[in-house]
Amino acid sequence: MTVREIRIYGDPVLRTKCAEITEFDEGTSALVADLIETVELPGRAGVAAPQIGVALRAFSYNVDGQVGAILNPRVVETRGEAVPTSEGCLSVPNLWHDALRHPYARVEGVDVDGRPVTLEGEGLFAQMLQHECDHLDGVVYLQRLTPEERRVAMREVRESDWF
Template structure:
């Protein structure tokens, strides 16, 4: 399996809602392993399939020494008062912006055996669940910023050396 290159903001795959995974086959097993390999690096909390160029509903995560994945996740609950937190994204490298996120999130999906799994948490786990589910819906976190903040973020993105 492999660590895959990350697609950057501006790539159309990041703006396209992902298709559900209809059948778990060898290509899906390879995708999940590639997601896990790509996430298992310092400073990476999660990677969604579109970030490695694949338009399917899956993501992997690595938080507090634990690693996992979810196929066909559905963000089923967020709660608490949204808080502004510093957030970054591998698809927007080197840039961090204040983003409103709920302090608790829960998603439901399946694993490679087709068994239902639930991923939930607070803090960084909640932030990651919301962030990665956003990617699967075709949203990059800068799209969620308030108008003036988004304008400033877009200016920084356009001035970056990777854009």
């Protein structure tokens, strides 16, 4: 198990639609272990595989004492109107903006052994589910901002010391 380096906005892997995981082997187990160890650092709610350079459909989470991982997740239900929600991203360091997120989300996928898993929740957990599934589709939260907010955010990205 290893804490993996987070890829930063501009890295092509963050804009790549990830492939389904089809083999549940030692490699898959090692990826899940790395995702969990990486998300367990303070201040992290979720880490998607592309954020550590792996273009596969998997993410780990660490919200309100719930820590785990899900493979091949798909958002199957959202409830409530999408509202501006303060959001940040490890791949877009030190920037927080209001992304449009639904207050409830349900995701279905599988665990490291290929068994069905359902994750659902409200508030921060729902936000994390939507954010991490977006990563697996090559979407960074900046794309969920209103046009005005996105202009501001992109200027901040260009002026940042990490871009």
